[in-house]
Each structure stands twice: as C-alpha cells, then as structure tokens.
Amino acid sequence: MSTAPIGIFDSGYGGLTVMKEIVKNLPEYDYLYLGDNARAPYGGRSFDTIYQYTRQCVEYLFDQNCHLIILACNTASAKALRNIQQKDLPNIAPDRRVLGVIxxxxxxxxxxxxxxxxxxxxxxxxxxxxxxxxxxxxxxxxxxxxxxxxxxxxxxxxxxxxxxxxxxxxxxxxxxxxxxxxxxxxxxxxxxxxxxxxxxxxxxxxxxxxxxxxxxEIVAKSLDDYLQRHPEIAEKCTTGRSKKFLTTDSTDDFDDHAKFFWGKEIASEFIDL
Missing domain, CATH: 3.40.50.1860 (Rossmann fold)
Known part of the structure; x- marks a missing residue:
C-alpha cells in the first residue's frame, strides 16, 4: 500500500470531533476513520461484545496498513483498550500501537x-x-x-x-x-x-x-507529544494529508450526520465487516 494512515476508530460519528482536532494539530499525516455505525451504540453492550467489536475494527485498520490507531470512543477505550494493548498486540502486531482517549x-x-x-x-x-x-x-x-x-x-x-x-x-x-x-x-x-x-x-x-x-484538543496534543517521543512510530505514518472515511452502515446516513461533527461535507465509503 502506498499510504500508512493514522487510524481513528469510533462506534459512530462522535470520534470525528476528536479527529477534527487531531488533523488541525497534525495536518501533515494521512488519516483513515472507521465508524462502526451498523453496531452502534456500543454503550449498552456487554464488556465481551465491545471488546470483540473493537478488536475486529482494529484488525481491519491494521489490514489497511495503519501502524497507529486511536480509539476515539470512550466506551471502547474503557472496555476494550487494555485487553487489546496487553493481550492482542504482543501476538498479532507487536510493532503497532493502539491508544485511547481516557x-x-x-x-x-x-x-x-x-x-x-x-x-x-x-x-x-x-x-x-x-x-x-x-x-x-x-x-x-x-x-x-x-x-x-x-x-x-x-x-x-x-x-x-x-x-x-x-x-x-x-x-x-x-x-x-x-x-x-x-x-x-x-x-x-x-x-x-x-x-x-x-x-x-x-x-x-x-x-x-x-x-x-x-x-x-487534549487528545490531539497528547498524540503530538507521543509521536515526538516515539519517532519509530511516527516514521511509519505517511504524510500525504489524505483523509478517508469508512462506515459499516449507510454512507448517506453517515455523511448526513458526519457534517455536523466534522464541520463540512464528507463522502464516506461502505465496508462490510
């Protein structure tokens, strides 16, 4: 693949508010956003279900050549991040990183x-x-x-x-x-x-x-600091200023809602997990 974007994951649209600040602070990188709208909201689901959904989306973003992924979702950060960092990454992607918002x-x-x-x-x-x-x-x-x-x-x-x-x-x-x-x-x-x-x-x-x-804004500043402290990760993230948006549900619905979170029109692509 020609690009290695920073992956940003959320169960729906809300993570776009985080991505917006990240892009404002670090505009040079390529970004790939994935909203799992077909299975949102995550909040009322069990710990195991949230973990399985989040891991599946993380693995998809890994397959898209993301070396760094931000879980821009409080529920996923609260209920899935620790297991992914401690149990999964050492086995499936020891050279990649997944960070949360908490x-x-x-x-x-x-x-x-x-x-x-x-x-x-x-x-x-x-x-x-x-x-x-x-x-x-x-x-x-x-x-x-x-x-x-x-x-x-x-x-x-x-x-x-x-x-x-x-x-x-x-x-x-x-x-x-x-x-x-x-x-x-x-x-x-x-x-x-x-x-x-x-x-x-x-x-x-x-x-x-x-x-x-x-x-x-806090997460954006933290990510900037993280990349400065971990140049080995920063070097793997490409700097083409591209932004791509994916959803597991209707693209029309995603695009209609997303413009309020992102602040302008976007065109998403559908993926089937």
Whole structure:
C-alpha cells in the first residue's frame, strides 16, 4: 500500500470531533476513520461484545496498513483498550500501537482544578465503568472525582436536536445534577465525543468560574507529544494529508450526520465487516 494512515476508530460519528482536532494539530499525516455505525451504540453492550467489536475494527485498520490507531470512543477505550494493548498486540502486531482517549485526559485534568474537585459528564456505560475515576485517581490521587450519566445527550446530538429549545431541559438537568454533588467542583470534563456539539448550551448553565474540558484538543496534543517521543512510530505514518472515511452502515446516513461533527461535507465509503 502506498499510504500508512493514522487510524481513528469510533462506534459512530462522535470520534470525528476528536479527529477534527487531531488533523488541525497534525495536518501533515494521512488519516483513515472507521465508524462502526451498523453496531452502534456500543454503550449498552456487554464488556465481551465491545471488546470483540473493537478488536475486529482494529484488525481491519491494521489490514489497511495503519501502524497507529486511536480509539476515539470512550466506551471502547474503557472496555476494550487494555485487553487489546496487553493481550492482542504482543501476538498479532507487536510493532503497532493502539491508544485511547481516557488516559490523555486523565493525565492533564488536575492541572485545571484549583479546588481539587472535578466532574465527569459521560454516557451511562462510561460512567458505570468508573474508568475515568480510576485513571484520574492514578494520576492525581488528591483529586475528588464526581460523575453524572447523561443518557439523553447523545440522542439529542445524533437526532440533530442539540441546538433546539427542547435540548435545554436535559442539559440543565444533568449540569444541575453534577454540580449538586459538590459546590467545590471547578472543572467539568465532557467525557463523550458527542458532547462538544452541546458546548454552547452547556456554558449557559455553568458559571464562569468553572472550566469545561473537551477531549479533542487534549487528545490531539497528547498524540503530538507521543509521536515526538516515539519517532519509530511516527516514521511509519505517511504524510500525504489524505483523509478517508469508512462506515459499516449507510454512507448517506453517515455523511448526513458526519457534517455536523466534522464541520463540512464528507463522502464516506461502505465496508462490510
């Protein structure tokens, strides 16, 4: 193959918000995005099923000559990444790397909080996994972490209702829910790749003294740092500035939704896993 793109995987469209920031920060590389829309959402599925789906998509991206893959999906990062890194890569691709979105955020969140109290807003699957709590405490044991599951936020975004008046009820409900857990919370993490599209409305229910963090920019900076520290991986990623988008479901549906996450029109290709 003439290209060796950086692979970016998500169960659906949300990972495009992460890819958008990565491309903005590292425009020179080739990129290949895979959305497993036919089997989305992953959040309500079992640990084993999420692992099997994620591994299958990772192996597909390996077959497309990706030497580095970003799991731009909180559920996959929480429930599949560790097994893939520790059990699979040593056997199937010891010279390749798969990274997630949870650790990069956990590594920096403590720098933003002055009170030592931070809140995590995520899907029910991500919150129930406690992955952010564990990772943040490992990096910043002095922090107190609060969580709030926001089950309606992803449907609001995917149904393109994120800017509607009806969205305000659900957004305010969960902002009030997380902030009621502690008056000391001064940092909120949007632990879902869909949530940046709700940012303007979220800000209307959050005081100016609270910092809101989105994953995309953090993950992009972390990837830049990773490639500088691992030139042996960077050298395997080609720099042709190409971007290709794949979906396991309808391309028309993917393209229609994706333009809101990506910010402009795209043309995806269908693959059958």
């Amino acid at each position: 650790r990069p955020t956990a590594e920096v969140i403590g720098r933003y909080s002055k009170t030592g109290h931070v809140g995590v807003l995520g899907t029910s699957g991500t919150v129930n996994s406690n992955s952010y709590v564990m990772e943040i405490r490992q990096q910043f044991p002095e922090l107190t972490v609060y969580q709030e599951a926001c089950p309606m936020w992803v449907p609001l975004v995917e149904n393109q209702e994120y800017d509607s008046d009806g969205a305000d009820y659900f957004i305010q409900q969960h902002i009030d829910g997380i902030l009621s857990q502690s008056p000391k919370i001064d940092t909120l993490l949007l632990a879902c790749t869909h949530y940046p599209l709700l940012l303007d409305k979220i800000k209307t229910y959050v005081g100016d003294d609270i910092t809101i963090l989105s994953q995309g």
